[in-house]
Amino acid sequence: MTLIxxxxxxxxxxxxVLSGAAVFWVNSMARATxxxxxxxxxxxxxxxxxxxxxxxxxxxxxxxxxxxVMAVYMIMFMGMNPALMPMSMVHDxxxxxxxxxxxxxxxxxxxxxxxxxxxxxxxAEDVTVALGEALMGSKMLAMVVLSPVMVATIVAGVSLSxxxxxxxxxxxxxxxxxxxxPQPGGVGR
Amino acid sequence: MTLELVxxxxxxxFSVGLYGAISxxxxxxxxxxxxxxxxxxxxxxxxxxxxxxxxxxxxxxxxVIIAAMTVEMAMGFAxxxxxxxxxxxxxxxxxxxxxx
Numbered sequence: 001m002t003l004i005x006x007x008x009x010x011x012x013x014x015x016x017v018l019s020g021a022a023v024f025w026v027n028s029m030a031r032a033t034x035x036x037x038x039x040x041x042x043x044x045x046x047x048x049x050x051x052x053x054x055x056x057x058x059x060x061x062x063x064x065x066x067x068x069v070m071a072v073y074m075i076m077f078m079g080m081n082p083a084l085m086p087m088s089m090v091h092d093x094x095x096x097x098x099x100x101x102x103x104x105x106x107x108x109x110x111x112x113x114x115x116x117x118x119x120x121x122x123x124a125e126d127v128t129v130a131l132g133e134a135l136m137g138s139k140m141l142a143m144v145v146l147s148p149v150m151v152a153t154i155v156a157g158v159s160l161s162x163x164x165x166x167x168x169x170x171x172x173x174x175x176x177x178x179x180x181x182p183q184p185g186g187v188g189r
Numbered sequence: 190m191t192l193e194l195v196x197x198x199x200x201x202x203f204s205v206g207l208y209g210a211i212s213x214x215x216x217x218x219x220x221x222x223x224x225x226x227x228x229x230x231x232x233x234x235x236x237x238x239x240x241x242x243x244x245x246x247x248x249x250x251x252x253v254i255i256a257a258m259t260v261e262m263a264m265g266f267a268x269x270x271x272x273x274x275x276x277x278x279x280x281x282x283x284x285x286x287x288x289x
Contacts, residue, residue: 024213046232050238091214096212116192142253146252153264157267160264161267
């Protein structure tokens with residue numbers, strides 16, 4: 001990486017950390033959402049600069065969408081005003097700060113005291129193609145595991161967020177013949 | 190640019206996220222803290238791949254971390270919805286019991 005590339009990389013790093021800190025420093029949740037989005041975009045750009053175009057783009061696109069959803073949730077659960085007005089909802093601020101600082105010091109000590117190997121081989125010609133071939137070949141187990149996890153997440157997410165589940169409709173033992181719905185109807189009901 | 194310095198940025202992101210995950214009272218803000226922690230892990234994994242072993246295995250690991258982030262987000266939003274429905278707020282202090 002060139003000197004300019006290095007400077008840009010550090011700039012993104014500083015933006016990522018500072019906007020990450022701003023998430024818990026700004027006084028409204030809407031601003032916190034934007035700050036987190038900026039942090040993720042900065043890290044995504046850093047990943048892009050580390051020659052991982054595919055994953056960098058995924059991080060940026062996914063996180064921008066996620067922050068949009070998060071903003072909707074905040075407004076939905078807290079009302080428009082609390083999400084945009086100054087507020088502070090924290091507990092054990094001093095203890096949390098101490099734990100975070102101690103964690104950083106321990107991690108930094110481990111990073112600086114470890115003798116990292118050097119002289120890695122150059123990356124493949126086309127990193128994205130190499131990733132695709134690995135996922136469809138020797139590393140297929142990762143996709144085989146991730147796929148059912150994603151399906152389970154969808155099912156669990158829907159089950160948790162449902163207003164009225166099958167226990168509400170068919171009773172505690174699920175033995176009610178006809179579902180107890182606020183609006184009766186449907187085939188056989 | 191060295192591996193150590195990139196890892197220090199990742200450690201800073203992780204620690205900031207940890208502070209948020211511990212200190213915040215709103216479920217969505219706790220999720221933000223967790224995601225900042227995973228943000229740091231993504232950067233660290235990318236740096237390990239770049240500096241130590243630029244093979245597809247490292248990228249697959251990154252993909253798994255991104256998938257974990259997706260699962261965390263989806264389940265977090267679902268739990269926030271459930272807590273809000275049952276307790277009428279999305280504060281963690283109101284969700285200290287698993288009882289509905």
